[in-house]
Amino acid sequence: MPRDFVIGQSHKTTRPILQAPLGSLTxxxxxxxxxxxxxxxxxxxxxxxxxxxxxxVARVKALTPAPFMANFVLSFKPLALTAALEAGVPILTFSWGLPGALVRTAHSFGAAVGVQVSTVEGAQRALDSGSDFIICQGIEAGGHVQSSTPLRELLHAVIASAKGVPVVAAGGLGDGADIAEVIAMGASAAMLGTRFVASAESLAHPAYKASLLAAGKADTVLTGCFDGGWPYALHRVLRNATLTAWESSGSAPVGSRPGEGDVVVTTLSGEVIRRYSDMPPVSQMKGDPLACCLYAGTGVGKIKEVRPAGDLVKDLWASALLALGSP
Ligand SMILES: Cc1cc2nc3c(=O)[nH]c(=O)nc-3n(C[C@H](O)[C@H](O)[C@H](O)COP(=O)(O)O)c2cc1C
Structure with missing residues (x-):
């Protein structure tokens, strides 16, 4: 049974739990x-x-000597990639696209590379370009969802094709039992996003964190509703008034959606976020944060309290070990 998650020669972690990149909430x-x-x-x-x-990157390095990652969504130009590498980020991850030659660039700086995929073919192409690990995202995931396949189904197939390269499971994992299950299936680590949105250190608005605690699995929806800023990319969110009104309008097209153009929240610096934006609400925004895009995976029903993230890692892994029968 894998215990340590090892990336390349140097990055080894004793609790194989990865925090997913959380966009502006990180x-x-x-x-x-x-x-x-x-x-x-x-x-x-x-x-x-x-x-x-x-x-x-410098701030994280000042806070901990431990390895950490930086993510780039390849639907957008990775404008800060070289800066992050020059600043010494030890591990890069890519999603929504295959990095190709960027893997060599990362390796030339001594950084390891992981690629989030949603098919066996995608995993194979990521491995062919030299990726050090694969992140296998299931359709249960919160945030933008590349995958159309349930995690456990995809995980079996990706692990079988990965020829020993570490595979990380992501999507809908909410507690230690979920983590134990994917580890028992052969995953080298589990990546959790939504669980860490409800942590003390995430920048999510307190009302958004509270709505995660109150929600159940049936409250998440895979939709294209919040497309402002990133069109043509499905996302899993909590059902809210914006989504319900849009669906009630027959899922009206852009230009005739209910409340389109409404300012739903304003940042401290006066920047406005409009209805249907892909921006989730962050702390100190004023207005109606619960009308914003509230990303959440299907594991949300298992989240019962907001905790410090370090305690979460320790407790999740302790309960995963118990579930694996080896405390
Ligand atoms: C609020 C939020 C923001 C996210 N932002 C990113 C991101 O910037 N880049 C990325 O590759 N994935 C992002 N994701 C998706 C995660 O990488 C991951 O696939 C997902 O969180 C796993 O599912 P879970 O949320 O059910 O644990 C985000 C997810 C959430 C919930």
């Missing part, structure tokens, strides 16, 4: 807390400018 404190507790945290640098990305 903080250096969250990443460092997860990595410091023996898991691996992840920055989300897709929408960050190069100078700010270098600063974020």
């Amino acid at each position: 903080s250096p404190e969250l990443v460092a807390a997860v990595s410091g507790a023996g898991g691996i945290g992840s920055l989300a640098l897709t929408w960050t400018n190069p100078a700010a990305a270098a600063e974020l």
Whole structure:
């Protein structure tokens, strides 16, 4: 039974729990807390400018000597990639596209590479380009969902084709029993996103965190509703008034959706977020945060409290070990 998650020669972690990149909800404190507790945290640098990305990498390094990751969604140009590598990020992950030659670039800086995939063919192509590990995303995932296949089905097939390269399971994992299940299936680690949104260090608005605690599995929906900023990419969210009104309009097209153009929240600096934006609400936004895009995976029903992320890593792995029968 795998216990340590080892990437390449140097990155070894004692608790094989990875924090998924969480877009604008990610903080250096969250990443460092997860990595410091023996898991691996992840920055989300897709929408960050190069100078700010270098600063974020430096802040995590100042907080912990442990390895951590930075993610780039390849639907967008990875503008901060070189800056992150030059700042010394030890592990990169890519999603929504295959990195191809970017793997060699990362390796030339000594960084390891993981690629999130949703098919065996995608995994194979990622491995052919030299990726050090694969992240296998199931349709249960919160946030933007590449996958159309249930996690357990896809995981079997990807592990079988990966020829010993570590495979990380992602999508709908909410507690230690879920983590134990994918480890028992042969995954080298579990990646959790929604669970870490409901952590003390995530930047999510308190009302969003509270709605995650109150929700059950049946409250998540895979939809194209919140397409502002990233069209043509399905996402799994909590049902809310914006989604219900849109569906009640017959899922009206862009330009004639209910409440389109409404400002739903305003940031401290005065930036406005409009209805149907893909931006989730962050702390200190004013307005109606629960009308925003509330990303959540199907494991949300297992989240009962907001916890410090380091405690989460330790407790999740302790209960996974119990479920595996080897405390
Ligand atoms: C709020 C939120 C933001 C996310 N942002 C990113 C991101 O920036 N890049 C990315 O590759 N995946 C992102 N994801 C998807 C995760 O990588 C991962 O596949 C997913 O969280 C796993 O499912 P779970 O949320 O059910 O644990 C995000 C997920 C959530 C919930």
